[in-house]
Amino acid sequence: MATIVKHQYFFPQGPEMVWEYLTRAELMELWLMPNNFLPISGHEFQFRIKPVPALDFDGIVYCKVLEIVPYKTLSYSWKTGPGNGKIELDSVVEWKLMPKDNGTELLLEHTGFKETEHFKMYTAVNDGWYKNIEKIAVLLNTSKRETTKS
Numbered sequence: 001m002a003t004i005v006k007h008q009y010f011f012p013q014g015p016e017m018v019w020e021y022l023t024r025a026e027l028m029e030l031w032l033m034p035n036n037f038l039p040i041s042g043h044e045f046q047f048r049i050k051p052v053p054a055l056d057f058d059g060i061v062y063c064k065v066l067e068i069v070p071y072k073t074l075s076y077s078w079k080t081g082p083g084n085g086k087i088e089l090d091s092v093v094e095w096k097l098m099p100k101d102n103g104t105e106l107l108l109e110h111t112g113f114k115e116t117e118h119f120k121m122y123t124a125v126n127d128g129w130y131k132n133i134e135k136i137a138v139l140l141n142t143s144k145r146e147t148t149k150s
Contacts, residue, residue: 074095
């Protein structure tokens with residue numbers, strides 16, 4: 001049986017502003033992890049943090065951009081493991097942005113978790129994505145305040 005991480009969030013900013021935080025490496029680092037992302041279909045990139053042995057995670061997420069439709073859809077593979085080239089989680093992250101009520105509705109689906117094999121990682125990722133989306137909201141609101149100062 002598979003388990004899916006799903007989160008939905010509303011931002012009062014337009015899709016263009018939200019998109020920047022999903023596709024610019026230096027902004028992604030502020031809310032997610034250091035990375036070498038480029039918004040190009042087929043681009044292979046990595047996210048890197050300290051290893052988390054309790055999750056069989058060596059600290060490297062191996063990714064490849066699968067689909068990119070500016071301001072609408074972004075998906076990439078998300079592969080992790082304990083190290084030495086061993087991948088235990090082969091999953092996909094998909095972001096969808098929809099203009100709504102003078103803002104943006106953001107949908108996240110992270111698929112590919114197997115209920116028993118990936119339970120610890122699923123729990124960590126589910127909580128992590130929620131907290132990271134909240135960080136985007138804070139960053140967008142801070143950014144807006146900074147640009148409106150006189």
